[in-house]
Amino acid sequence: MKRPSLRRRLLWLVGLPMVVAWLAAGIWLGERIAHETGEMFDRELQRTAAGVLAVVGTAADSALLPAGAAKRHDDKDARAEIVLRDAAGHLVLDASSLPPLATDPDAPHFRTLAHAGENWRVYQTWDAARRHWIQVAAPLHDRDQLLAAHVGAVLVPLAALLLVLPIAIWLGLRRGLAPLRALSRTIAAEPARTPVLTRKDVPAELLQLTRALDALVANLNTALARERRFTADAAHELRHPLAVLRLELDLAGADGAAAARATHLQRARDGLGRMERLVAQLLMLARVESLERIEDAGLISPAALAREVLADANERAAPRGVTLSLEADTDLRVRGSAGLLAIALGNAVDNAIAHGKPRGQVDIGVTRRGGEVEVSVDDDGPGMPDAQVEHLGERFLRSTGSGSGLGLSIAQAIMALHGGSLTVARSPAGGASVRLRLPAAATMPSVRA
Secondary structure (H helix, E strand, O other): OOOOOHHHHHHHHHHHHHHHHHHHHHHHHHHHHHHHHHHHHHHHHHHHHHHHHHHHHOOOHHHOOOOOOOOOOOOOOOOOEEEEEEOOOOEEEEEOOOOOOOOOOOOOEEEEEEEOOEEEEEEEEEOOOOOEEEEEEEEHHHHHHHHHHHHHHHHHHHHHHHHHHHHHHHHHHHHHOHHHHHHHHHHHHOOOOOOOOOOOOOOHHHHHHHHHHHHHHHHHHHHHHHHHHHHHHHHHHHHHHHHHHHHHHHHHHHOOOHHHHHHHHHHHHHHHHHHHHHHHHHHHHHHHHHOOOOOOOEEEOHHHHHHHHHHHHHHHHHHHOOEEEEEEOOOOOEEEOHHHHHHHHHHHHHHHHHHOOOOOEEEEEEEEEOOEEEEEEEOOOOOOOHHHHOOOOOOOOOOOOOOOOOHHHHHHHHHHHOOOEEEEEEOOOOOEEEEEEEEEOOOOOOOOO
16 A cells, blocks of 8 residues: 655645646636637727728729729738628629628628638628728638737746646645654654754744644653653662561571461561552552543542541551541532542551551541632641651651651642642641642532433
8 A cells, every 4th residue: 555645645735726727727818818819800800991981981982993993812812801882782892702792781790601611700881971881801710820829829838837837846845845854854863862843943834743742752751750760669669578578488498496487477478568568559659640630530528538538447547546536528529539539538547547646546627728628637646847748749758667658649649630739737636737638619519300
């Protein structure tokens, strides 16, 4: 299959209409030339008739040539054919090879007749006093020669132009598409680098294309950066747990005591569980950061979402003796992904359980702040140092030695995806207060019948 060509397409789209327009203009011009030539030929016959009648009007009939004295039948070079009669129809002047025509009482008019294998144009008229009637004729061959001369003078250069036109269009398109070829060379010249294509010398017609390519390259660079960062984070964070896991398994294999071996195996299982949670969090963070829009967005009740998250977090709070409480406005609504928002709120609650006091208290509140809905998670722990608050959202930011430091990073990425925000302040109990803010939706969902 022949590959489509932009140049061939432009040749057809530009060249074909121009050729059609040229042909239409040539036909119209030919018709106009033929019409004007015919009128000019007729006017010449009229002028000849008027000149003869003017001479006849100043002389007596006896002074004219005798009838037939000026008759010419075989003179092919003299093209004027004149017949003059008086009012009674008597022949006054006969300088024509045409057969005699009867005197026509009608107004001046033209007629065409054939004689001796040739077409003639005849003009017949009376003088002003209606004393003389004249017939002036000329062969149409003269008009055809004049028409051919005029048409040749006009259409032959146009025909030559028609032959040159495709070459000129092809050369023009080749030169006009040069910036596109230069753009292709720029992209292919340094494949290892990502040059900025939108420059001042880029034509306006290519500006949208270069901007789209630059945006595409920027998105690809962002995606590659995320992939590289994910790989680096995974390699960095998994190195230590893997080393600990190998050590515990080696110790379990080397220690002969059943109790010691069980202890090492339990530590290995704990380390494997931490690795599983770390990998799950890394994958979740990579997934959230790669999303450009929320596919399953819907109207959500933050109060109902908070109750579901707390019900799930009770199992993790029980071993530390932490009490969870909820105070929520049940009429508030936000728009977003229930699954992602549950992950963000769950991470904030898990962070509060892990860093609060043993047998402490974690309070969750859902309130309205202007045009936003705020979900706050307050604990009674030591709180987050100010130095770490400034770096909130960075990966692997830990306030203590526990955890991976990815929970709030994931929560912040989810909030940014929803057009919201995550901030940390001091709670009333002296601990940390993580506040998730989202744009408020309608108070109650609209119902369609």
